[in-house]
Amino acid sequence: MTDEKKETVQKTVTKISEINLQFKNEVKKIPGGERMMLCFQCGTCTADCPIARFSDTYRPRQILRMAQLGLKDKVLSSDQLWLCAACYTCVDHCPQDVEISSVIRALKNMAVREGYMPSVFKELAGAIVETGLAYKIPELRLKRRLESGLPPLPKVDVESVARLFNRTNFAKLLEKGGDK
């Protein structure tokens, strides 16, 4: 043997008690999550992922594998989920047509229901409830629009938007969201 450094293999033990056997079926029921179990771990998604290139930890293939195994708590509480930029490169490249970023989005939706919601989404949602748009546009900007010859920004019927937030149960989700 040469004096090459011996590679350290880090063994992660997954306890059977961490596994939720129904998790894969829950994911399959969410639009976009249907084909998760068809992932055969080729790694194309990670290889082609622009975020993975610059992150030491974000690996879409790993997220898929953990979800397939049923590591529900580990996946849903992971910060990694929120690093997907939804550039859809993996969707176009997946040989199994798994729609990786849609599976990850389905996992994010489940995470939110479990109370994990990054504050940035609470802010966006709050602005949409209040104004119909994702940002509260300051009066000064609205005035500047007119000064630069742009038409006035149409007003949103926020009550109608609020009714839709209630109807889709998103309003309730917002109330309890982000408490973890």
Add this chain to the structure above:
Amino acid sequence: MPNLKYAMFLGCSIPYRVASYEISSRKILQKLDIELVEMPDYNCCGLPLDPADHDVMLTLAARNLCLAEKEGLNIITLCPGCAGTLRKVNKLLKEDKHERERVNGFLKEAGLEYKGTIEVKHLMQALAEDVGLEKIKETVKKPLTNLSVAEHNGCHVVRPQKYIGFDDPEDPAILKSLIEVTGAKCLDYMDETECCGAPIVGVNDRISLALTRDKLSHMKDVKAQAVITVCPFCHMMFDTNQTRIERTFNETYGMPVLHYPQLLGLAMGFTPEELALKELRVDASKVVALI
């Protein structure tokens, strides 16, 4: 041929912080005899909330589609995020009866019903497919032949291919041909089709800046004199955040970043003032000097 007429869907980020894109777009669209009807009562396209809840995204997008259906007009939008979302949801609701019924159940609450009677196009797609390169060429008065630029498409204009069905995401050619109509040269560069990182600003700024920086350095390698974008978020990454990138990585780029309509506008003979070039964070006078 009768004049083209669209419902203008502005979205959120353009009125919030990218007036120069809207100002220049309206200038070129007017020059091309395109009539815009301001879309009344529109709301956010829904995309920002897709990670939080898929149904709320579908419903917000569908509400916008219903509003345009009432006007009987196809939607034009300047933002790839809005275009991608509205196109995807429009296709889904047209093709999937079950989803249409489910979403219409939500919309009933706001007194609306999705019928599937309109189309949605991003500015670039409307220019390429509805106006056509020939007609655009006729409006070019000052060909920008001294200019070599790099394009940056914006992911949601082309991906995922099976839902968007516009251009080839692996070898995008349409923005290039729209650029070349102005007389400018459009350069190939490494990792041209890659994301700018904008969607994860606020989640992990370090990675998003590293992505844009990587693209900027590849553009600089091929001696691009400017970057041309068609997305308010990509523009923010390349233009607004460029000094932050220079500071973070201790490098100098000084790369002007123009919205495509500003480039076309210059070739049409509009002045830099009319196209709001002053509002760009990175000084674009180097580009103007080459005209």
